[in-house]
Amino acid sequence: MVTVKINGKEITVADNTLILEAARDAGCEVPTFCYQADLMGLGSCRMCLVEIEGQKKLQPSCITPVLHGMSILTDSSTVTAARAGVLEFLLANHAMDCPVCDKAGECELQDMVYKYGPAKGAHAETKFKFHEKDYVLSPVIIKNSNRCVQCTKCVRVCREVVGVGVLGSVGRGDHQEETSFLKGLLDCDQDGNCIEVCPVGCFMRLPYRYKARQWDLKSADTVCPYCATGCRMVIEERDGVVVRARAQHGVGVNSETLCSRGRFGFDFIGNAERLTTPLVRKDGVLVPSTWEEAVAVIKENLSAFEGSRIGGVASPRLTNEELYLFQKLFREVLGSPNVDSSARWDSSGVEAFIKAAGMNEGGVSVFDCMDSDAVFIIGSQVSEENPVTDYIIRRISSGRRMNLVIASPRAMKLDSSAQTVVRHNPATEGALLKAIILTLNENKLSVSAGINAIKETKLTDCVASSGVSLEVIKRIADGLKNAESISILVGTEFLRFPEGIDGLDLLKDVCRKSLGKKLRILPLLDRCNQRGAWEMGVHPGFGTGYRAIAGRGMGTHAMLEAATRRGLDAMYVAGVDIASMYPDAGHAREALSALKFLVVQDMFLTDTTRLADVVLPSSAFAEKDGAFTNQEGRVQTIARLKNPPGKAKRDGDIIRAIGQSFERSFGPDNASLVFDEIRREAEMYKEVSLVFNNKRNIDNKLDNKEALVKASSALARGFSAWNGGAPSSEETGDYPFTLMTGNHLFHSGALSSNSASLSGLLRAAVVEISNEDADEMGVKSGSLVRVKGMTHESDMKVIVRRGSKKGVAFIAENFADTPVNRFFSRGRSGARVSITRLG
């Protein structure tokens, strides 16, 4: 600790604190452009100059650490004159087109000049111009370099946080331009973090271009509806149209960062194709109807069936309150145990995953995970599925010594931050984990029951099936052994291929019990409220708060299976497009058509709604109140910004209306009362704080632990383990590629397909293969290929990814015109395809 004097006020701060931070702690104002707490210090803008007594020249406070006994002046006449001088020079070549600039009104340069600037500039020379017209960098980013103040925050955030490094500085001095190679963004993540950090109107959102001024906007503090990272963001609307989403510095886990989906994907809300009125099937055609009629039809039809012959699937994008009401409707009103929250994953696999990932043990903060000595990421394409988690991992791992291991068949952006990168065969996470456990067990650990279970398993078999060399496995095992604390970040591959879950469960036991390590497991999920859906009990195997329930119901797989066998009469689907998401398109379609009665509640006309008897128009996240639980177990509220379009209603209101048609007292009536009931029902949520903590802190690690769910002791019966058996090993001759699916960086699920901005970034499905395969086939990124599977074939463009595992093809799962689920068929784990070059 050192003591320094700032403007005559003594303050004690930690060693190596920057003068800037010390001054801000002392309550003295120091203006900056280029300083950002989590970026590399640069000291280029010179706005933060301060006077240090005994030193002749002014010093940039954002890169000068304090020394004991320093006496610093932040507002002496020299300092104020220097600031005014710096601003005068910045304005010398500044375009000064504030009336046209989209940033005007929230521009840091405007504010600074207003506050500190010279009233008049002495520069009479013609201004230097980089270009006459703004140029489009990408479908979402537009640039005007004439406004640049050369702070290079965009370049640093691109390199240090996002990790793509597509922006760089060209030129020197006032001719320095922050731009990309050839003024185009080829490999960009299109996340627009450069826009967010830009203090002036140099980088701008193209979709928001010339739409509004900052003071026209009505805003709501909310949570991103895409992946389960749970990024806090502010959405802003003008005249009932949501025009912008932005993140705030120092707020939420994401601080100022968002990904392309979060920042640009909100425009599905204003899509003209939103359903605005209930539709009821009459004489085989869906015709517009009223809510009264629609609810009456639902009541009449559902009451005709036995409870156990009705099934419900709710989207993991609904709020906790809505999901709670949904399962309450089924369990208490309709008397049906058949509820599930995903069309993609098997419900028993989910149960095993929850147990293995220890989700009932309460929330785990991602920052705590990153404090561990070893971090092991497996089964997740984190850079694409949870881009902001990727930023957090990159930022923290670059700042401290840690052993980061990433295991994935596909290469990803985060690989460059990892100490060890493992390329295993698809769907062999289990084998890889078992190989690691067996290597750890070489020295005969205190034998636990878990290890006995895989006693028969041979290390060589595991190594062979995972396709990873023994050396790499040994290195990972050593890394785990040498670490005091370990964090495992597990992704959705374990849910797609639940065979690997027992390996994860075992590794957890080995690390905790045999090795005595401090172990945290963080699930990385791809739907904003997937964890909330499970914790609300929208699952056939357990109730609210993972409570044991009397009889096990049917999951989505079982429901569809039962429907084809006429064992299920009706289904109520809230916001899930089963027909295009279930990994066997033909079967899903057949099953849904076989139902006697199908109610679908959705924002858009999807393949599933086209099969429905009653279609109910629902609402987007910006149109309702409620709470999401993110992957860490952080419960965060979303706020209503506007009303749903036309006659569309909030999902909670729809579920309530259906419930009340059966039982008048079905409720509670509003989101906050429902949450009170959730607090009573689920012990985990009892003490969760819903207060948005907006306090900014210096290192951006805003870790609002009061919002994390607590451990649940309700788990009386325990979860059933996955017993789906081993992956099928089939002949691979005709189909050399293993098909993987998941989310694309720009797309996840039906929301993003309906966003014009995101569709502008990627409109049609592409197949991604490794560079080795591409070289063998002689294709390049952009070539047209034919992907042929056993059940389906499709033509699409190819994208080559350097460093991916050979023999792995990836197609994102959400494109309506290339439904990847047609390649899959049920009863077979995974799918194999062949890829041939066209033309």
Place this chain on the structure above:
Amino acid sequence: MSGKFDIVGLVRKVIFSDFARGLAITLKYNVSRSITLKYPDDEKWVPYVRFRGAHTLNRDPSGKELCVACELCAKACPTKCITVIPEEDDTGRGIADRVAKVWKVDLVRCMFCGFCEDACPTRAIRLGREYELACTDISSTVRFKDALLKPQPIHEGIAGGVVAKARFEKTEAGIRVVADTGIIKKRAL
């Protein structure tokens, strides 16, 4: 009562001096120039350039719209009677690629303070010299960009403060009184 005899007062009364003074004023105005205008039949007042009447939007000499839809007028307006919605148009319609998609003023709410004029960075918005704003239909008090961009009936170059010859002009909206700035007379107020 005072005991003093007011001889001067008596004389004034006898010769009707107050009466004569009053008549003199009448006589003076009888022969002096009239200050009432024969509006609308014959004359119409042309206000000074500084007059703050209904809004107008201007173009630059080459005919491009000066308004860049910066919305500062809307922000400055104390009664919030101006609505601006910008759009991008780089076809040369405006002086910048940002032009107004909607520029709307509600004259019923406007208090003609002229803050919008002061706020305008391009001098696109001016409070013009139109003061005949009485109407029977309230919707006609909301004026849109297309109407505001039309050239003003009285050119900026005319200093104003004069009375012009008036004539009636039939338009679709009704009968308007048009000042013929060719025939003007100076009149002190």
